[in-house]
Amino acid sequence: MNIQAAATASKTSPEQNGDFKESSEMLLNCIIKSLSENKAEDITTIDLRGRTSIGDYMVVASGRSTRQVSSISQKLVDILKTELGRISKVEGKDAGDWVLIDTGDVIVHVFRPEVREFYQVEKMWTPMDQK
Numbered sequence: 001m002n003i004q005a006a007a008t009a010s011k012t013s014p015e016q017n018g019d020f021k022e023s024s025e026m027l028l029n030c031i032i033k034s035l036s037e038n039k040a041e042d043i044t045t046i047d048l049r050g051r052t053s054i055g056d057y058m059v060v061a062s063g064r065s066t067r068q069v070s071s072i073s074q075k076l077v078d079i080l081k082t083e084l085g086r087i088s089k090v091e092g093k094d095a096g097d098w099v100l101i102d103t104g105d106v107i108v109h110v111f112r113p114e115v116r117e118f119y120q121v122e123k124m125w126t127p128m129d130q131k
Contacts, residue, residue: 024056024105027084031106034079035061038072040110046125048107057106060122062113066096073099073110 028045035043040061049056063069073093080086080103089102097115101108109121 027080027086027103027106028057028059030079030084031059031076031103031108034076035059035072035108035110038075039063039068040072041113042116044122046122048125051125055102055105055107058121058125059106059108060116061108061110062116063110064113066112069099069110069112070094070096073101073108076101076108076110 032043032045040063043059043061046058046060047056048054048058061072063072070093073090077088077090080088086103091100093099097112098119099108099110101110109116111119
């Protein structure tokens with residue numbers, strides 16, 4: 001492949017070249033690995049494909065304290081940036097009760113357990129026949 005063809009191929013989005021499923025699943029696997037390695041608890045994955053346009057997956061996890069929630073979130077954002085070149089939008093990191101990380105394809109929520117129980121985000125996305 002010549003340089004021009006390589007440059008054109010690199011500009012092609014995953015949706016255009018058919019790798020969209022693999023890219024969102026690769027991202028999901030990287031996120032779950034980071035959360036697990038950083039001792040996040042009760043990691044739940046929700047498949048959003050075909051249900052909403054906000055993303056393909058949602059991941060919900062817990063940290064034991066505000067400090068751990070912030071740390072788990074920061075390490076995830078750092079790994080996404082260094083390993084995958086993804087810049088994520090982050091909300092709530094300073095407070096540490098509930099951090100939302102929007103990677104585009106995967107939305108990640110990291111909660112303190114009490115806050116997670118209060119908001120029950122997973123229940124909003126559980127199909128009616130599973131409630």
